[in-house]
Amino acid sequence: MPQREPFLFLESVTIDGESASATYRISGNEYFLEGHFKDNPVFPASIMIEALGQLGVFYLLKGKHSSLSSPARPDSIFFTSCDGVKCRRICKPGDTLEMVVRPKRMRHPLAVFEGEIKVGDEKTASAEEIKLTFDYYPTVQGDSDEALSTLITPTPISGNGNGNGTNGNGSHGGLTPLPIASHNPTVPSRGTDRSLVD
Structure with a gap:
């Protein structure tokens, strides 16, 4: 993964067929929670979408999709855009984010994923399209x-x-x-x- 601590938001990752899933437990020690918000730590929705993007990066690095002739290079994957984002639940320290991304379209040099995050049975955030470029x-x-x-x-x-x-x-x-x-x-x-x- 090109991302590293303190900006890596994946703990355990599994690729199962045409999807990738991961978890991340919000510890409360994340550096940005000190100011988001003062005396009321809330995990930022933008970081949740970042985590979904990181899961898409992991999927590309493993090269499991049938349209990929080889895994993408880690230094060549970049965020392009994100559409249809919805946030439904506030997440706080102690919550475990359960994430899944599924490729919708993949043609070099663009990968488009849909993604969703839950905490337990509650929908937390979703994105209709997360677009990443790779090897270009x-x-x-x-x-x-x-x-x-x-x-x-x-x-x-x-x-x-x-x-x-x-x-x-x-x-x-x-x-x-x-x-x-x-x-x-x-x-x-x-x-x-x-x-x-x-």
Whole structure:
């Protein structure tokens, strides 16, 4: 795992078929609880979503999904976005978070998971989509949802009817790959990976 203490929120992890599950007991000694909130420690919802993201990272590192030819590199997995987040319960020291993530879509370089956290039988938090990139370093042009969607639904370069080799707005899907270190021969360098747009 690229995450380490004091910012690792997985204690026991199990991968079972098409899902990964984990637990994390809130000890009360977490550094951020001193101020969240003063004299009333509440585990932040944003950290719960971080924990689900970390569980998605673990899943990618194990490379168990049928669409993965090999496990992802730990130094190449990054959070992209999260949608449909709902928080239903306040979590406090002594609670044990029971987490599960399931891959919804996985196509290099993007993995999309759904995730849920419970404490006992009570639903605590959920996310409809947690998006992680892996083994690729894109630059998204702009900050709009449309720009981000190019990571999820690439636009073909050819066959689009406009005859100029672009997606109609003058760009090639909004992505500009950065060079990737040559020490990993399975990851193409700049200009050779057309899998996103072909």
